[in-house]
Amino acid sequence: MDSIKGIKGIIFDYGGTIDSRGTHWSEVIWDGYRSVGVEVDKDTFREAYVYAERELAKHPHILPDDNFYNLLYKKMVIELQWLADNGKIPAGKVEIYAPDIAKYCYDAARGCVEEAKPVLDRLAAVYPMVLVSNFYGNVESVLADFGLLHYFRKIVESAVVGVRKPDPKIFQLGVDALGMKPEEVLVVGDSYKKDIVPAETIGCKVAWLKGKGWTADEDAVVHPSLIKKLSDLLEAVL
16 A cells, blocks of 8 residues: 555545445345345345346436435335336335335445544545545435535536546546646545546556455455555555
8 A cells, every 4th residue: 555655635436435334335235135034035136236226327216315315215116116026026015125225224324434434534634535426416415414525625426427437537527626636646446447447547546445346256356455444544645
């Protein structure tokens, strides 16, 4: 991590980085399924997860003022309805399971956020910070609900700017918002393909918060920027 000395600003990813300790959100939701007793196997769950992500990308289910619980509830309804439509769960279970899974996941996210805040406090006292996130158009409402909005000079959200990771252009927008050169900026993210690779492509320094990923291939990747927890950043840059 010596390579990140001398930075002047920080770009943070949000989902998976600040709100789940680097663990892919599918794993958190899968734990939510198990917590309420949804009887499907993990491969079937992953099909439902992908279906819901595509549905949310195509249609404006998520509103700008939706907080994270609202988002999760809508997403769970879409996933569970797909499972019901495909005969994997009884139709009557959709509205029973959805709020409980959403609450489980919301509480998990809040716990991670509260754990991250002392780190963000110390970093924000020294460095200007920007958030760059693939999100649904409501990330500012999510950040406000969790008490995170004040940490970031600017929010660069894919649904707003029309560019999505892994396109390096979205990170360039973050660099531009900081008014710095890419080599002066540290990008902190949980996804090797969506955060680390594109950020390095434009010359940023990187810190990879690596938890359980979406694929075994990504889990097997090693990189010199790897950190195990956000607090590892403090020793590296302060």
